[in-house]
Amino acid sequence: MALPCQLAWADAADDAEKLYGQLFFAKALKVCDEELDGGGLDREHLLRLLKVQGLIRAGQGKSAEAMASFKQLLLLAPDTRLDGPEYAPRIRNTFSRALAWAGKQQLSAKLHVAKEVDRLGRLKIAVSMPDNPIGLVNRGRLFLRTQPNDAFESMVAPLPLKWDLELSTISGTKTSKRIEYYVMLVDRRGNELLSLGSATAPNSIKLLDLAVRPQTVSTPATQATTSPPGVGTQTPSIPEPRVVPVYKKWWLWTVVGVVVVGAGVGLGLGLGLQDGVSGKVYLK
Numbered sequence: 130m131a132l133p134c135q136l137a138w139a140d141a142a143d144d145a146e147k148l149y150g151q152l153f154f155a156k157a158l159k160v161c162d163e164e165l166d167g168g169g170l171d172r173e174h175l176l177r178l179l180k181v182q183g184l185i186r187a188g189q190g191k192s193a194e195a196m197a198s199f200k201q202l203l204l205l206a207p208d209t210r211l212d213g214p215e216y217a218p219r220i221r222n223t224f225s226r227a228l229a230w231a232g233k234q235q236l237s238a239k240l241h242v243a244k245e246v247d248r249l250g251r252l253k254i255a256v257s258m259p260d261n262p263i264g265l266v267n268r269g270r271l272f273l274r275t276q277p278n279d280a281f282e283s284m285v286a287p288l289p290l291k292w293d294l295e296l297s298t299i300s301g302t303k304t305s306k307r308i309e310y311y312v313m314l315v316d317r318r319g320n321e322l323l324s325l326g327s328a329t330a331p332n333s334i335k336l337l338d339l340a341v342r343p344q345t346v347s348t349p350a351t352q353a354t355t356s357p358p359g360v361g362t363q364t365p366s367i368p369e370p371r372v373v374p375v376y377k378k379w380w381l382w383t384v385v386g387v388v389v390v391g392a393g394v395g396l397g398l399g400l401g402l403q404d405g406v407s408g409k410v411y412l413k
Contacts, residue, residue, distance in 0.1 A: 142178055142181075145157045145164075145178060146177065146181055148160065154189070157181055157185060158181075158182065158186070160178075161178045161181050162182070165182065165318070166318065168318030169319045169320065171321050172323075172324070175205070175320045175321060176202060176206050176209075179198050179199075180202055182198045183199040183224070184211075187220040187224065190219065195224075195227075196227050199223065200230060200262075201263075201265065204265060234260070236260070236262055236266070236322070237323075238256050238258050238266075239257050240255075240326075240332070242332075244338075246339050252293075252334075253291070254271065254291070254294060254310075255291045256269055256312055256314070256325065257290075261288075265322060266314045267316050267317040268286060268288065268315060269312055269315070270283055270285050270313045271286065271311075272331075273294075273299070273308055273309065273310035274310075274331075275308055275309075276301055277309065279301070281310075282299070306336055307333050307335050307336060308333065310326065310332055311326025311332055312324065312325040312326065313325075
């Protein structure tokens with residue numbers, strides 16, 4: 130069953146194409162401008178409105194504005210061609226220049242899902258793009274659910290497109306065995322540009338297949354190597370030895386004492402010898 134918004138988009142795209150075919154160019158252009166500026170379009174109706182908008186602008190001689198419409202159209206649908214005789218030369222020339230430009234551009238995306246949950250229970254999902262021509266992609270919307278019949282929950286991420294999913298906060302992860310998800314890239318007005326998966330064919334993650342990243346524990350050795358300068362790496366300071374004056378050293382006074390004692394002994398011996406042996410001769 131089509132949603133109300135999808136019916137409105139179909140009506141708008143049908144109206145624009147019908148008015149263009151009836152040569153009511155001003156009215157057809159107004160429908161295109163209003164719908165494209167309003168945003169929130171799915172890819173199919175976005176392409177249809179861009180084509181009509183580009184055709185009218187090129188036919189009016191508004192080359193720069195027509196190029197802008199055709200560039201977006203060709204980035205999203207590179208196989209689009211305007212080869213029929215119903216298109217005026219002015220339109221075909223403008224489209225040919227846009228086609229030559231688009232041939233050197235590519236809008237593609239690749240999905241990356243981690244194979245493990247970090248220690249905080251988060252699962253990382255990212256989308257990489259080799260290039261983002263004319264800045265067309267503005268943000269990404271991640272849609273996920275844990276039960277096949279549930280409605281998808283939506284999470285928006287700006288560029289670069291990365292999501293850290295806290296599994297404990299997602300309803301149903303404790304009882305479910307898998308998560309179904311898809312990613313939609315949108316422009317600044319929320320129009321769908323490119324989808325990786327879809328609501329009818331979502332991607333899936335088996336929760337039991339996810340490994341848990343072990344928590345690293347720092348050791349004193351690693352702490353010492355990772356500590357900032359001056360923190361955790363200081364060595365105890367060793368006080369410098371106290372300088373003792375020479376006259377306070379024990380060995381000096383020992384030597385002095387020995388010298389004094391020796392001098393006293395020598396002096397006494399010298400005096401004793403003088404008294405006992407005289408140079409004088411006494412005659413009786």
